[in-house]
Amino acid sequence: MTLDRRLFLGSALALGLPFSRAALAQSGTQGGPIVAPIRLDDRRITIEARLNGKGPFSFVIDTGAQLNAVRQGVADQVGLRKARDVRLNGGLSFPLYSVDELLLGGVVRQADAAMAGLPGARLSGDGLLAAGLLTTFDSELDLDRGQWRVWPSGSPDRTGFTRLDSSLREPDLPYLSRRIFAEITFNGAGLKPLLDTGSPNMLTLDHTVGRRLGLWSDTQPYVPVRTSGIGGDAQSLARLVRGKAIQVGPAGYEAPLIVVRPPDAQGPDAILGLPLLRTLDLSVDRAERAVWVRRNSQAPKVRTYGGSGLWLEAQGGGVTVAEVGTGSPAAKAGVRVGDVVEGLDFRTAIARLNAPFGETLALSLRRGGQAIPVSFVLADYL
Known part of the structure; x- marks a missing residue:
């Protein structure tokens, strides 16, 4: 079983709120917003975080998550104190760390914050901040200006929204x-x-x-x-x-x-x-x-995909066709699930599948002891 954001939804820990009302009340001006810088790139929205005065670290704003988390390597680097180990359904466990002081964007300060420790492979940043970043108070993500704005009291002008x-x-x-x-x-x-x-x-x-x-x-x-x-x-x-x-x-x-x-x-x-x-x-x-x-003025991120329609897997030292997408060039060329790709190791085969649209892909397949050569043009077929 892998450790991912969905599994954390089953854990009743007070990790969902990245800051307290007291922290915001002390930081904000009467009726006005607290403004912290954020950054948008192709894969994530991030905010600078300092843990116990160390950092800065890049934390991902993840509104799909309900719990805050920190990369295990960062927890070790900062020397966070482990409060306890927490066990989820199915026997999976992870450490729960106590952060004496969490500073977000240089303006929002939280004392005695709690964070789950995650392996680095499960995080795209140094940590993540859950949906409570937006849903605890009236707040905004302004991606053109690169700002997270929070109103401890009062509310924003939503003209244009x-x-x-x-x-x-x-x-x-x-x-x-x-x-x-x-x-x-x-x-x-x-x-x-x-x-x-x-x-x-x-x-x-x-x-x-x-x-x-x-x-x-x-x-x-x-x-x-x-x-x-x-x-x-x-x-x-x-x-x-x-x-x-x-x-x-x-x-x-x-x-x-x-x-x-x-x-x-x-x-x-x-x-x-x-x-x-x-x-x-x-x-x-x-x-x-x-x-x-x-x-806003940002453009949608257009997803790319391989133009073969094949999903390959490494099996028994060889490369096997695990799935063939309907309507794909590979399907039209007669490639079937279970065909074995000959003459290519797994890494080389994957590189061939990810060649640009318009290139011709020639494969030597083996099916039930019979050699079957196929050739097709990689295409934007969806």
């Missing part, structure tokens, strides 16, 4: 962060996804939702992919498919590439991720438990 049919959903267990869910339209159907700045996909759908919308079928073209983040520990492969349109308030997105999870993956019915959320400034109204959005 559009209120979504939304909610700050209560956690299943106490002391975890409320998370944001908001109504969108996808392919003409109404959905209410989790707004997750930690998700690498524009939109992720649960398997049952994907089937209901006709996106998981024998005829729907797809690229086999491995999911990550919430629900990303499934053994089966997900499917990358092309949708018609996504509408979020006043903002529309044509022909998006979205992910449908396999049957054995768990998670919310739908997740709206950073490739789309980067185009929206978010304003949270805590009293109304609602979110407002404003289209």
